Amino acid sequence: MDFQLTDDQRALRAGMRELLERRFPRTRLRTAVDGDAERGAELDRALWRDLGAAGLFALRVPESAGGVGLGLPEVVLAFEEAGRALLPGPLAATELAAGLSGALAAGAVQGETVVTALDEEGAGAPVEHLASADAVLALRSAAVELIPAAEVARAAEPIRSVDPATPLHRTAPIRTRQDQAGPGRSGIAARLRREAALLTAAQQLGSASRTVELAVDHAKRRTQFGRPIGAFQAVQHLCAQMLVRAESSRSVVYAAAVTEDPGDIAAAKLLADEAAVHNARDCLQVHGGMGFTWEADVHLHLKRAWVRAGQWQCAAAAEEELAAGLVSTVETCL
Numbered sequence: 001m002d003f004q005l006t007d008d009q010r011a012l013r014a015g016m017r018e019l020l021e022r023r024f025p026r027t028r029l030r031t032a033v034d035g036d037a038e039r040g041a042e043l044d045r046a047l048w049r050d051l052g053a054a055g056l057f058a059l060r061v062p063e064s065a066g067g068v069g070l071g072l073p074e075v076v077l078a079f080e081e082a083g084r085a086l087l088p089g090p091l092a093a094t095e096l097a098a099g100l101s102g103a104l105a106a107g108a109v110q111g112e113t114v115v116t117a118l119d120e121e122g123a124g125a126p127v128e129h130l131a132s133a134d135a136v137l138a139l140r141s142a143a144v145e146l147i148p149a150a151e152v153a154r155a156a157e158p159i160r161s162v163d164p165a166t167p168l169h170r171t172a173p174i175r176t177r178q179d180q181a182g183p184g185r186s187g188i189a190a191r192l193r194r195e196a197a198l199l200t201a202a203q204q205l206g207s208a209s210r211t212v213e214l215a216v217d218h219a220k221r222r223t224q225f226g227r228p229i230g231a232f233q234a235v236q237h238l239c240a241q242m243l244v245r246a247e248s249s250r251s252v253v254y255a256a257a258v259t260e261d262p263g264d265i266a267a268a269k270l271l272a273d274e275a276a277v278h279n280a281r282d283c284l285q286v287h288g289g290m291g292f293t294w295e296a297d298v299h300l301h302l303k304r305a306w307v308r309a310g311q312w313q314c315a316a317a318a319e320e321e322l323a324a325g326l327v328s329t330v331e332t333c334l
Contacts, residue, residue, distance in 0.1 A: 003254070005077075012074055016056070016081040023050055024085055026297065032088060033164040033300060043089050043114060043132040052111015056091075057098040061109055067098075072195065073257040076202040080253075083206025083276075086297075086304055088165040090129050092199040092312070093117035096192050097137050097146055104135045104146045118152060118171060119193065125311060126168040130156055139189045163303040197313040198256055198265045201272035204308050205253050207301050208246040208275035211283040214298060215239050218287055229286075238282045245275040266321035269313045276305035 005013075024047060032044075051057065059075045061067020068074075075095060082091055097115040098108040107113030116133040119125055120140050127136070133149040156169040216239055219230030229235050249271040256264035280302035284291040291298045309315065 003258075009074060009077055012070075013077045013081060015054075016078045017084070019050070019054055020081060020085040020087060023047055024087055029086055029165070029297070029300070043129060045114070048089065048114055049111040052109065057095050057111060058109045060095075061098055067109065071257075072198070072260060073254065075199065076253060076257040079199045079202035080206040080209075083203030084210045086165070086207065086210075086300055088129075090114065090116040090133065091203070092196045093137050095199065096196060097135065100137075100144070100146060102146060104148075107134070115146065116149070117196065119196075119312070126159055126170050127152065127156065128166050128168055128307075128311075130169040130171075131158075131167065137192075139192060141189065144188050144192065161307065163300075163307045165300070166304065166307050168307075193312060194260070194262055194265050196311075197269045197318075198253070198260075200308050200312050201249075201253050201256075201265075201269040204269075204272035204276035204305060205246070205249050207305055207308075208242075208249060208272065208279045211276075211279040211298065211301050212239070212242045212246050214301075215242060215279075215283040215286040222288075235286055238286055242279045242282050245271075245279055249275040263322055263325040266313065266318040266325075270315060270318040270322070273305070273309040273315060277302065277309060280305050 028044075028047075055068050056078055058067040059070045059078065060072065061069070063069040079091060079095075094108050094113075094115040096117070097105050097113075099105070104113055104115070108115050113134045114129070114132055115135045115137055116127055116129050117137040117139065118127050120138070130136070130149060130153055135146050136149050136152045138145045138147055138152075152171055153169075155172040159168050159170050161168040216230070219235050219239060220228055222229045224232075230239070249268070252264070252271050253268040256268040280298060283298045284302065287296060287298055290296055313321070
């Protein structure tokens with residue numbers, strides 16, 4: 001079986017990178033994090049509509065419904081580029097909502113509706129970008145529902161976020177409409193959680209890959225004792241370890257997008273979180289003292305990686321999923 005990217009997949013990835021370089025360059029990122037907290041927390045609705053017009057949220061929507069008609073691997077490639085650019089916003093929730101039915105879902109496809117998510121089984125995980133959202137994708141054990149964000153905001157309070165571009169709110173459990181509950185919805189909720197974990201892993205992969213580039217570029221330019229610091233073995237080892245983490249997680253994330261197996265997705269989230277966090281830390285080390293300054297972008301990758309690591313499937317949950325799969329395999333063999 002050939003797991004190489006097709007020409008169309010490469011074109012999709014290149015097109016997404018070009019779009020983000022044009023519509024969300026570094027200057028826009030710095031504007032979002034350097035401004036006051038209230039302004040920085042607001043999503044750029046024009047950019048969101050551009051993403052919708054480009055088809056980001058319609059990649060898996062059938063062509064008969066006005067979508068692109070692609071699959072999960074293509075969405076993973078697009079989200080990897082979003083993670084590389086540190087694109088803010090509830091991307092995973094909006095993409096998942098676009099596959100549902102109703103007026104709010106139709107707005108999500110076009111980028112007119114910003115959808116965030118509330119996973120009531122996610123160990124109290126906070127809701128991101130609630131103040132900028134139009135709707136909330138509520139996931140419970142036996143219910144999936146798109147509800148107006150105002151209904152959730154009434155019982156929410158802001159909490160401090162380590163990432164200046166990702167505002168967070170803590171919410172109380174919400175009451176889900178009875179007509180949306182049922183046995184069939186339980187399976188949908190589980191599937192949406194897995195897909196959200198994979199899409200978050202893809203963003204972590206993009207961030208991990210970008211910090212490799214930042215570290216290598218700095219090691220080539222920065223000189224000490226008359227030589228680029230990249231000539232020193234200690235720095236070379238750091239950069240090599242970063243590359244290994246990024247490429248190892250890439251293989252697992254891409255494989256999970258093809259198999260959609262719960263164990264594969266858990267492994268992808270676990271490795272991608274580790275790669276994003278550890279690569280950002282090592283990138284800081286390569287940059288030295290200047291890496292800890294506000295002007296450098298490295299700390300933004302680390303902070304975003306910390307936030308994403310706690311979303312949808314944390315390390316403990318992923319390890320439990322993998323352990324359960326191993327136990328099941330052993331019991332089957334016995």
